[in-house]
Amino acid sequence: MSLQHILLGLLREPAAGYDLKAVFDERISHFWSAEFGQIYPTLNRLEERGLLESRVEPSEKGPNRRVYSLTADGREELLRWLGSGPAMGAERFAYLAQLYFMDALGDLHETRAFMTALKQRLREWLGRLEAIEAAVTTSHGGATEYYSDGGFHQFATLRMGILSIGSKVEWCDETLAAIDRRIALPAGVEATAECRSGRGAPSAPDGSGSGTHVGSPRGEVAS
């Protein structure tokens, strides 16, 4: 149900479906995405339900646009949703699903390559978010300031993206370090204490090929 409400929120300023796609891609991709094929039918349904109204306008650069705007009912529904408490849908991470089953590959070097690639992707993503953050913050006495006039809420969502993805990059490091320790174990050794390093462990360079495959993991002992 969230996309419907997100569209209501975005349509506090009237816009056509085409514009909304750009907003998804440029501004809110760190917490939601949507394709045309989903945006247009959803706008139709919201209009049928009386939460939106539309008018057709000529376009500068292409075919006619259907511009949607919020009705009174639509605004009311938006406020109801905002006041209904945090919506806690389950999170989904396809790459964790892959990792979860990766013992099937029987070679920790595969896992290591996977984690290295994942860390790289996450860092790129983090870099994009941090660039946006830099664009909307000013430096002051060496400390970043919480964006302090309009846009507070928007900025807070950006911060969550940055902290959350940052923690995943740290997790990649932690996991890569654990993989390296396991790879280094002589065959047959098991259950040796492998202390996790605390936050910010420096170890584990990212190159994809250190160490040799010696012991292989066995057994199915899920969490």
Place this chain on the structure above:
Amino acid sequence: MSLQHILLGLLREPAAGYDLKAVFDERISHFWSAEFGQIYPTLNRLEERGLLESRVEPSEKGPNRRVYSLTADGREELLRWLGSGPAMGAERFAYLAQLYFMDALGDLHETRAFMTALKQRLREWLGRLEAIEAAVTTSHGGATEYYSDGGFHQFATLRMGILSIGSKVEWCDETLAAIDRRIALPAGVEATAECRSGRGAPSAPDGSGSGTHVGSPRGEVAS
């Protein structure tokens, strides 16, 4: 496409749809979830495609079960997926969407109550994951050990859940502290330097009602 592959991964041990639902709920809910209505049709499709095969068995406690197991093709497809590099689907957070639009409510006390409730939900969730972690780790010299025989990959996914949700709890604290500073500002004051406190800021008690509403945020300055 991920659910199909997840089912292939889970069916390295033969199981019926009903069993698989329990596995989703009990073991992998921190990165994926699925309902019956999705599991059964997906199993059917996988069987049509020759990646699974099934036989009907009598059940101890209810109607006959259809037990699925992996075919050679299915195992091959699973390995192909595992070797295809990290699958980076967009993340979705309905509660961030709510927060993003919450300036529409025009009262930071609403935002504060929202963040407090969110933090509470996240902490409960974190607690559940940490309980699982405690159950599969042993204590050693005060440090937690990386689970060290079978289950390494499963444990790594659990760690990501813990670190990632933990970072979100910290973000709640950061955001609550920023809200409190803004609430404390006299009306009309704006753009005052509000330095974020570094990692692990202690501030911001969680009670929902401190301070009085004075100034209200204005303007649309998205990220």
Place this chain on the structure above:
DNA sequence: AACAGGTATATCAATATTGATATAGCAACA
């Protein structure tokens, strides 16, 4: 004018997901 290529706008078919509902067998009890 006719065509080629690009951007703007929108729809379609296939698949995924949710939430509600249906059915089957067992157990306990009237």
Place this chain on the structure above:
DNA sequence: TGTTGCTATATCAATATTGATATACCTGTT
């Protein structure tokens, strides 16, 4: 023995989502 209720098992209808495709207008070129 019929009924009620419970757990196990599965399906359905509605909605969401993705990826590919279609259609319209503009701009420049033949």
